[in-house]
Amino acid sequence: MNxxxxxNWILNETDLTENQSEELQEHLxxxxxxxxxxxxxxxxxxxxxxxxxxxxxxxxxxxxLILAEKKHQIKKVRRYRLTIFSLVLITFAASLxxxxxxxxxxxxxxxxxxxxxxxxxxxxxxxxxxxxxxGRMPIAIPLSIGFFFLGLVxxxxxxxxxxxxxxxxxxxxxxxxxxx
Amino acid sequence: xxxxxxxxxxxQGDQGAFTTIVETYQxxxxxxxYRMLGEPQAAEDAAQETFWRAYSNLxxxxxxxxxxxxxxxxxxxxxxxxxxxxxxxxxxxDEIIEFNAEDPTPNPEKMLVETQFTEEVQRQxxxxxxxxxxxxxxxxxxxFSEEEICQTLSITKSAVKSRLHRARQHMAEQWNAxxxxxxxxxxxxxxxxx
Numbered sequence: 001m002n003x004x005x006x007x008n009w010i011l012n013e014t015d016l017t018e019n020q021s022e023e024l025q026e027h028l029x030x031x032x033x034x035x036x037x038x039x040x041x042x043x044x045x046x047x048x049x050x051x052x053x054x055x056x057x058x059x060x061x062x063x064x065l066i067l068a069e070k071k072h073q074i075k076k077v078r079r080y081r082l083t084i085f086s087l088v089l090i091t092f093a094a095s096l097x098x099x100x101x102x103x104x105x106x107x108x109x110x111x112x113x114x115x116x117x118x119x120x121x122x123x124x125x126x127x128x129x130x131x132x133x134x135g136r137m138p139i140a141i142p143l144s145i146g147f148f149f150l151g152l153v154x155x156x157x158x159x160x161x162x163x164x165x166x167x168x169x170x171x172x173x174x175x176x177x178x179x180x
Numbered sequence: 181x182x183x184x185x186x187x188x189x190x191x192q193g194d195q196g197a198f199t200t201i202v203e204t205y206q207x208x209x210x211x212x213x214y215r216m217l218g219e220p221q222a223a224e225d226a227a228q229e230t231f232w233r234a235y236s237n238l239x240x241x242x243x244x245x246x247x248x249x250x251x252x253x254x255x256x257x258x259x260x261x262x263x264x265x266x267x268x269x270x271x272x273x274d275e276i277i278e279f280n281a282e283d284p285t286p287n288p289e290k291m292l293v294e295t296q297f298t299e300e301v302q303r304q305x306x307x308x309x310x311x312x313x314x315x316x317x318x319x320x321x322x323x324f325s326e327e328e329i330c331q332t333l334s335i336t337k338s339a340v341k342s343r344l345h346r347a348r349q350h351m352a353e354q355w356n357a358x359x360x361x362x363x364x365x366x367x368x369x370x371x372x373x374x
Contacts, residue, residue, distance in 0.1 A: 011345045011348045011349050012341065036352070040355040041349075044355045048321065051301045053207065053211045054214040057224070060210070061206065065199065067228050067232060068232060068235065071232055
């Protein structure tokens with residue numbers, strides 16, 4: 001008895017000849033395993049055929065039109081952004097090529113370094129001048145200015161910490177809503 | 181207007197013509213998505229996305245092929261992707277009842293039986309892997325031939341056959357397991373009553 005053959009006939013839904021069909025029926029009478037498969041599969045198949053086709057809630061077409069409109073808008077915005085980005089990129093690349101080719105790029109680099117060092121010198125000068133004037137003032141004034149700036153720094157730090165905490169709380173709330 | 185006319189107009193950018201296509205195919209596409217995903221909202225989203233993808237890629241559609249096969253192939257692939265991203269959770273009975281309550285079915289008894297069938301089928305389908313499920317749904321809910329399933333899911337005929345074989349075996353085993361657990365439960369309940 002080729003058990004696998006009968007199992008394949010059942011599970012492949014093979015078109016059987018009259019003889020094969022009789023053979024299968026005879027086998028099902030004596031083989032509980034194959035009978036189990038045959039009954040299980042036939043019941044499942046009936047269940048699938050009996051189950052009514054699902055239909056969407058009314059207004060599917062309208063909802064599709066709304067979705068299509070939104071997608072069109074998104075596509076339009078994306079295309080617009082892509083165009084702007086490409087133009088900026090092309091302009092940047094073109095000016096870079098021009099600057100390198102004409103040698104002005106290295107001039108600009110050198111000028112940049114010069115300006116930066118000038119700025120650093122000016123800041124240092126300004127700080128020494130401030131130190132000079134503060135040294136000539138009564139001690140109470142530099143002290144109060146110091147306290148004022150310390151308070152300002154603390155206030156900024158507190159505001160930063162509060163913003164971070166607030167953002168975290170909001171994220172937690174959103175997660176809770178999504179879970180619900 | 182015939183389907184071919186609608187498709188030609190839609191290909192030229194006529195969204196109104198494609199809306200006729202949406203109206204014609206909304207039920208089979210939604211049904212496939214529902215059977216694949218097992219949840220009304222996910223099925224709705226998938227069906228909407230399917231139509232959008234079809235509309236945006238109409239120039240890739242080969243008119244030699246039936247449009248329904250092409251459309252359902254988009255839906256099936258989308259649902260398979262969704263399933264891979266997020267494994268299908270078993271469905272809540274409350275959810276099914278709530279969803280069916282929207283249908284204007286006059287006979288509550290009939291509705292209950294249909295709900296039971298739906299629940300039973302979805303429970304069995306949910307335990308299949310995505311591609312086996314897609315093959316089975318196309319074969320038995322959409323009555324596709326093996327050739328059409330090959331085209332829809334872009335797999336070979338032998339793959340369709342082996343997937344169908346495996347899916348049928350799984351469904352049969354699942355049915356038998358359910359029956360055994362139900363009869364055990366019934367016996368347990370009867371012994372408690374006695």
